Amino acid sequence: MISFSTVRERWLAFLGSFVAVALGVAVVTMSALMLLSGGTGVPERLAGAPVLVRAPTGEQVGGQFAEPPPWAPERATELGRKLARLKGVRAAVADRSFYAQLPGTEQDKGERQGHGWSSAALASYGLHNGRAPARPDHIALDRSYGRKPGDRVTVLTADGPHRFTVSGTLDGPGYYVTDARAAALAGGVRVIGLTLEPGTSAADVVDAAERAVAGTAGGGEVLAGKDRDALAPQQDEMTRWIGAQVLTAMAALSAFVTVFIVSSTFAFSVAQRRREFGLLRIIGATPKQVRRTVCAEAITVGVLGAAVGAVMGSAVAPSVAGVLVDAGLQPEGFAVLSRWWVPCAALVLGSVVALVGAWSAARRAARVAPMEAMREAAVDERPMTRRRWAAGLVVTVLGAACAVGTAFAGSDTMVLLGLGTAAGLAAGLALLIPVLVRPVVGALTRPLAGRPGATSLLVRENMRAAVRRTSATVAPVLATVTFAVLITSTVQTTETADTDRQAATVRARTALAPAGTPGLSDAATATAGVTRNAMLSTTVYGGRGQVALTATGVGGGFAKLYGHHAPPMDSVVVTESVAAAHGWRQGRSAMLTFEDGRKERLRVAEVLGDGEVPYQLVLPRAVVRAHDPSALADVAYRTGEDTLPQLGGALGAREVSVQRYASSTEAEEDRLVWIFTLMLVAMTAGYTAIAVASTLLTATADRALDLRILRLSGATSGQALRAVAGETVCAVALGAVLGMVVVIPALLGMVHGLRESLGVAVEAVVAWPWVAGSAGGCLALGLVASVVPAYSLLRGPVGRPGARMG
Structure with missing residues (x-):
C-alpha cells in the first residue's frame, strides 16, 4: 500500500519508467505476434494440387535462400510415372518454370513466371477467356495485363524477346505456353503436383506417395495441407527472414533500453529521496523493508506499464505489419495471427524487466543511513562508489x-x-x-x-x-x-x-545493365556486341550437402575484365572460402549439379581470393547456357573505345558507368538496410x-x-x-x-x-x-x-x- 501510494503521489517521477515499460512491452508483443505468424502460404499457381512432391532440399546456409537442386531428368521421369500409377491419382504433373516477362512490368531477380500449360492444372485458378495454348507461338497470361485472345504480345525470355499470340487469359499470375516450348526454355523439375480423382482423400495418397518417393533414387519430400507453404517463393522467404532480423533486433533493443531507462530513472529517484528514506529508517524501517518498498514501486509501475503495452502492441501489430509489407520487410500477403498467450507473456516480461532495472537502485536505497534525514545540502559529496569506478574503467x-x-x-x-x-x-x-x-x-x-x-x-x-x-x-x-x-x-x-x-x-569503361528486367537476355548482349564480356548468372549445387552456390558463365573477355583466364570447357574457377569449405583444391575435381538436374565433374582450374570476383564459382559460358536455358546475365561490360548502340526499351538494357552499376547491384538490400537503420x-x-x-x-x-x-x-x-x-x-x-x-x-x-x-x-x-x-x-x-x-x-x-x- 505504501508503494502504491508513493507511485500515485509521485507519478511524475515514475512517468519515464512507465512510458518506457509500456513502449518496450508494446514492441515485444508486436514483434512476437509477427514472428509467430505464418508465411504467405502455398503459391496460387500450385494451390490447386492437394499433394505436391518437392525435390530434396540441399543444405541451407543461414541467410541464404535458394531453390532446392532439381531432380536429374531421368529421376524426374521415373518418379512422375510412379506417382501417376498411385490409386486415386488422376495425373502427376511435372512443373517446369522459366523466365518470362512483359516489357514494362515489374519482376524480381530470379523469378521464373513462365510455365508449361500442363502446370495450369496445379493452379487454384483457371482460364477466364479463350483457350489453352496449342501452337509454339501461343501464350495464355494473366487477364490483369489487359490483353485479350487474339492480341499479339512481345514476351521477354532468356534468349531474347519473342512474339506470341494470346490464346487465352487467366484469373491468376503467370505466362503459360505449350509443354514443348516450356521444356526448351526451362531448366530442371523441382516440383511434381498430384491431381486426384473425385472423392479421393489427400491423406490416403500421401502415404502411398511417400513410399513411391522413398523407393526412387534421389528421393523427395511429400507435402500436403499447410506443409505446402514450404513452396512459397524463395524471395518471400528471404524477405521474411530480413523482417525477422528487424523484429528480433527491435525486441532485443527495446528490452535492453527499457532496463537502462528504468534503472537510470529509479537511480535518480533514489538519489532525490535520500532524506525520505532516512526518515523511514529513523521511524524503524529496516534496510530489507526499504529495499522491498522500492522493488514494490518498480513492480507497480511495471505491471501498469506492461498492461498498457500489451494491449497497445496487440492493437497496432496488424497496422505495423502493413507498413513492413509496404517497406519490403515482409512479403505481400503477410498477415498477423492473434495468439492470446503472447500479450500475457509480455505482461510478465514487462514486470520482470522493471524489477531488474530497479534492483540496483533498491539496494542503494537500503544502504541509506538514518542520519540522511538531517541532510540539507544539495551538493553531491560522493557521487562515485568503488564499484562504479571499477565498472566504468573496465567497460571503457x-x-x-x-x-x-x-x-x-x-x-x-x-x-x-x-x-x-x-x-x-x-x-x-x-x-x-x-x-x-x-x-x-x-x-x-x-x-x-x-x-x-x-x-x-x-x-x-x-x-x-x-x-x-x-x-x-x-x-x-x-x-x-x-x-x-x-x-x-x-x-x-x-x-x-x-x-x-x-x-x-573490374577493368571496364562502362557497363550494360538491366533496365526494368531481372537480367540481360542473350539478344541484348549480342545486339550491343558485348556477349564475350557478359556475366551469365546461375545457381549450381555442390560440395557437402549440395549447398547452393552463386555462379557465372564467362566468355573470352573475362581475362581483360578481372585479370584471370576464363576456365576451359571442362573446368571451374572457385573462390578461396568455397574451396576451403568443400575441400576443393586446384587441379582436383568437383562434382556440381546444374539447373537442369544434371551433374558434371569439373576440374578446379584456379582458386581466387574472396572478393576478386562477385561470384563463388566461374564457369564457361557455354556450360551455363547448356544447363540453364533460363539464365540471364547480371551485367555486360564495355572495354573498347566504341560506344554501345541504343537498345531501346524492348531489350531491357541501358549503358551506365561502372561506379553507378556497382552502387545499384545491391540497391534493394541497401534500401532495406537503411529502413532497418x-x-x-x-x-x-x-x-x-x-x-x-x-x-x-x-x-x-x-x-x-x-x-x-x-x-x-x-x-x-x-x-x-x-x-x-x-x-x-x-x-x-x-x-x-x-x-x-x-x-x-x-x-x-x-x-x-x-x-x-x-x-x-x-x-x-x-x-x-x-x-x-x-x-x-x-x-x-x-x-x-x-x-x-x-x-x-x-x-x-x-x-x-x-x-x-x-
Whole structure:
C-alpha cells in the first residue's frame, strides 16, 4: 500500500519508467505476434494440387535462400510415372518454370513466371477467356495485363524477346505456353503436383506417395495441407527472414533500453529521496523493508506499464505489419495471427524487466543511513562508489579494446566490434560521468564565470554542485548521439567502401545493365556486341550437402575484365572460402549439379581470393547456357573505345558507368538496410528522449524550493528560467561532445579495418545531419521538459523557503 501510494503521489517521477515499460512491452508483443505468424502460404499457381512432391532440399546456409537442386531428368521421369500409377491419382504433373516477362512490368531477380500449360492444372485458378495454348507461338497470361485472345504480345525470355499470340487469359499470375516450348526454355523439375480423382482423400495418397518417393533414387519430400507453404517463393522467404532480423533486433533493443531507462530513472529517484528514506529508517524501517518498498514501486509501475503495452502492441501489430509489407520487410500477403498467450507473456516480461532495472537502485536505497534525514545540502559529496569506478574503467577499457580489434578484424566481425566499441565506451563514460562533470563543466563554462551578471555563474556552479542531476541528463544524450551518429555513419561508410571495391575489381569503361528486367537476355548482349564480356548468372549445387552456390558463365573477355583466364570447357574457377569449405583444391575435381538436374565433374582450374570476383564459382559460358536455358546475365561490360548502340526499351538494357552499376547491384538490400537503420535509430532516440524528458521533469519538479529561494534572493522569473535553460543547454552540449568522443574511435577503427580487408581507399563518412538532428532534438526536448515545469512553478506567489518542508 505504501508503494502504491508513493507511485500515485509521485507519478511524475515514475512517468519515464512507465512510458518506457509500456513502449518496450508494446514492441515485444508486436514483434512476437509477427514472428509467430505464418508465411504467405502455398503459391496460387500450385494451390490447386492437394499433394505436391518437392525435390530434396540441399543444405541451407543461414541467410541464404535458394531453390532446392532439381531432380536429374531421368529421376524426374521415373518418379512422375510412379506417382501417376498411385490409386486415386488422376495425373502427376511435372512443373517446369522459366523466365518470362512483359516489357514494362515489374519482376524480381530470379523469378521464373513462365510455365508449361500442363502446370495450369496445379493452379487454384483457371482460364477466364479463350483457350489453352496449342501452337509454339501461343501464350495464355494473366487477364490483369489487359490483353485479350487474339492480341499479339512481345514476351521477354532468356534468349531474347519473342512474339506470341494470346490464346487465352487467366484469373491468376503467370505466362503459360505449350509443354514443348516450356521444356526448351526451362531448366530442371523441382516440383511434381498430384491431381486426384473425385472423392479421393489427400491423406490416403500421401502415404502411398511417400513410399513411391522413398523407393526412387534421389528421393523427395511429400507435402500436403499447410506443409505446402514450404513452396512459397524463395524471395518471400528471404524477405521474411530480413523482417525477422528487424523484429528480433527491435525486441532485443527495446528490452535492453527499457532496463537502462528504468534503472537510470529509479537511480535518480533514489538519489532525490535520500532524506525520505532516512526518515523511514529513523521511524524503524529496516534496510530489507526499504529495499522491498522500492522493488514494490518498480513492480507497480511495471505491471501498469506492461498492461498498457500489451494491449497497445496487440492493437497496432496488424497496422505495423502493413507498413513492413509496404517497406519490403515482409512479403505481400503477410498477415498477423492473434495468439492470446503472447500479450500475457509480455505482461510478465514487462514486470520482470522493471524489477531488474530497479534492483540496483533498491539496494542503494537500503544502504541509506538514518542520519540522511538531517541532510540539507544539495551538493553531491560522493557521487562515485568503488564499484562504479571499477565498472566504468573496465567497460571503457573493453570498448577501447574493441576499437583496436575493429582495425584488424574481418568483414564478418567488424560491425559487431564497432557496435561493441560504441556500447563499451558509451557505457563506460556514462558510469564515469560523475567524475567528468566537475572538471569538464568547469573547463567548458569557464568563460561564463567572467561574464557580468549572476545567471551565468549560477548555471556553472549548479551543474558542478548537482553532479547526479547533471549526470542523469548527460547520459541519455550521450547514448542518443552515439548510436544515432555511429549507426548512420557506419552504414554510409560501408556502402561507399563496398561500391568502390566492386568498381575497382573490374577493368571496364562502362557497363550494360538491366533496365526494368531481372537480367540481360542473350539478344541484348549480342545486339550491343558485348556477349564475350557478359556475366551469365546461375545457381549450381555442390560440395557437402549440395549447398547452393552463386555462379557465372564467362566468355573470352573475362581475362581483360578481372585479370584471370576464363576456365576451359571442362573446368571451374572457385573462390578461396568455397574451396576451403568443400575441400576443393586446384587441379582436383568437383562434382556440381546444374539447373537442369544434371551433374558434371569439373576440374578446379584456379582458386581466387574472396572478393576478386562477385561470384563463388566461374564457369564457361557455354556450360551455363547448356544447363540453364533460363539464365540471364547480371551485367555486360564495355572495354573498347566504341560506344554501345541504343537498345531501346524492348531489350531491357541501358549503358551506365561502372561506379553507378556497382552502387545499384545491391540497391534493394541497401534500401532495406537503411529502413532497418532508421527504425533502430528512431527507437533508440525515442527511448533516450523518454529518459531525458523524465529526468528533467523530475529534477525540475524537485527544485521548487531552489527556485523560490532564487526569487526571494532578488532574481526575476526570467533570470530563473534562463538559469534552468542554461543548465539544460550545457548538459546537452556535454552529452553531444562525449557522444562524438565515443563515435570517432569506433568509426576510425572500422575505416582502418575496411581498408585492410577490401584493399581500397576508404574514407570515414560522418553523418553530420544526424549529429545536428540528434543533439538538436535532445536540446529541444530538454528545454521543454525543464523550462515549462519551471515556468509553472514560478507563476505562483513567492512563499517562504521553508514552506516545502512543512
